[in-house]
Amino acid sequence: MATNTTSTPGSSTGVPRSRLTRRQRRRLSLGVQYAAFVAVLVLLALLADWQTLRTNFARGEIAREMFPDVLTIALRNTAIYTLSGFAAGLVLGVLLALMRLSSVPPYRWLATAYVEIFRGLPALLIFIFVGVGVPLAFPGTTIPGGTVGKVALALALVSAAYMAETVRAGIQAVPRGQREAARSLGMSSSRAMVSIVIPQAFRIIVPPLTNELVLLFKDSSLVLFLGVQLEDRELTKFGRDLASTKANITPILVAGLCYLVITVPLSYLARRLETRNARASA
């Protein structure tokens, strides 16, 4: 709207708008955006109740009390749950990807059905299925590995659906000539897949897999709904329990920071790998 004001003789600069060069117009537009951004920040700062915020979110003595348990128990458990879920999910994901690319139709149908179902369900539902459904379905059996086993299973079921699609895309991104060269050297189809195609596919999909790991870190908080022992608590459960005993939100803030300590560097790493891949293939 402001840009179509043509020659206004009495404007402050005395120069009609239309005479602005392209670069001047760009600068002006950027300046307006920065000003609006700062204005919103100032407004939020003025409206916020800083006193209440500080006593509720940033009580130093409560934060200090959380250490070292928040690291040695909570963060450690979060890492264990996530990594075991990721590892199991990756194995299942590769299997599903190979099934989707199989020449045997029932394999393809099964894998497609799995991916569609588990991508379409909230992770929380899957945690509840694993926590409640599995013991009901198979009475007398317990998932091996206790809480870690249950969480790993739930996270694996969720992530495998996504990773299967990622792995499949990676395998399909390996040039056809690679498989042909391997086959013409006398390698069987499966040998060519294992020795030649999959190693190259993984180089391509490391960035998206890293992103998947970040997502899993956050999804591991859903262990809350499995009902866990004190020593099995991870960051979210740990923070929430302490927040309710202290009637203060500070522990949640600290737990949040702990997530960021892991997820921000991981996301950064994923971006780095992505640009490196883009350069390598260029």
Next chain:
Amino acid sequence: MSSDAATAAGSGEDERGDGARDDRGDAAIDVRALHKSFGTNHVLRGIDFSVARGEVVCVIGPSGSGKSTLLRCINLLEEPQSGKVYVGGVEITDPDVDIDAVRRRIGMVFQSFNLFPHLTVLENLTIAQRRVLRRSKSEAEQLARANLAKVGLSEKAAAYPAQLSGGQQQRAAIARSLSMGPDVMLFDEPTSALDPELVGDVLAVMRDLAADGMTMMVVTHEMSFAREVANRVVFMDGGVVVEEGTPEQVIAAPRQERTRSFLARVLDPAAAPGPIEH
């Protein structure tokens, strides 16, 4: 049209005599009445073709003539619709044949090299020896280094393919095929993806191979190589063999009009009458 062509192809056959065609045991490659279609595109329209042991055969022809498809049918990278392919006396088009075992005896060199980018040059040469032929690491590496020396790449054993020039990559790919100890080598336009100044090194390696007595089938546009190294030149067009014979016959004194016009375009592109492709 194709019956004319078949008669014309007789010139090459006469020379070898009719006996050679029936003696399957002596032919390294023997192709009979081969047909291959991609969908409605009938690429190979009844090919009869053979390569004797120790023979170097160059296949020439315009792009789209089916020469690469013919080559790829010989190690079953493409499956023909009908016809038979014998390699070393074994019918590889037989559904019961162990195609992996057959392919171990057939070396294949691709236009785009297809080295494995995640492995070093040495590993490119040893992986199939170790995983397929179950050779020990030291045995495989010894043979690989000998073959790298043969193609002049001894100092590149530890390099990755991306660190090599196109010509070096293609020579490494030839060494990789040689490391499997093939009876026959197939070359699919091995120099077409190379910068002109790198073509010579690859052709020199192929010339050495021919001199060593390797049986070779080469799809190529390098007429000087064909003239100099080939025992026999086969001209294909429109999915049939139009003419075959010695390089002197086919390249220097082609009998068929299609061969003549193709050679005129290839040998002197600037003076090409009409469109290059058809």
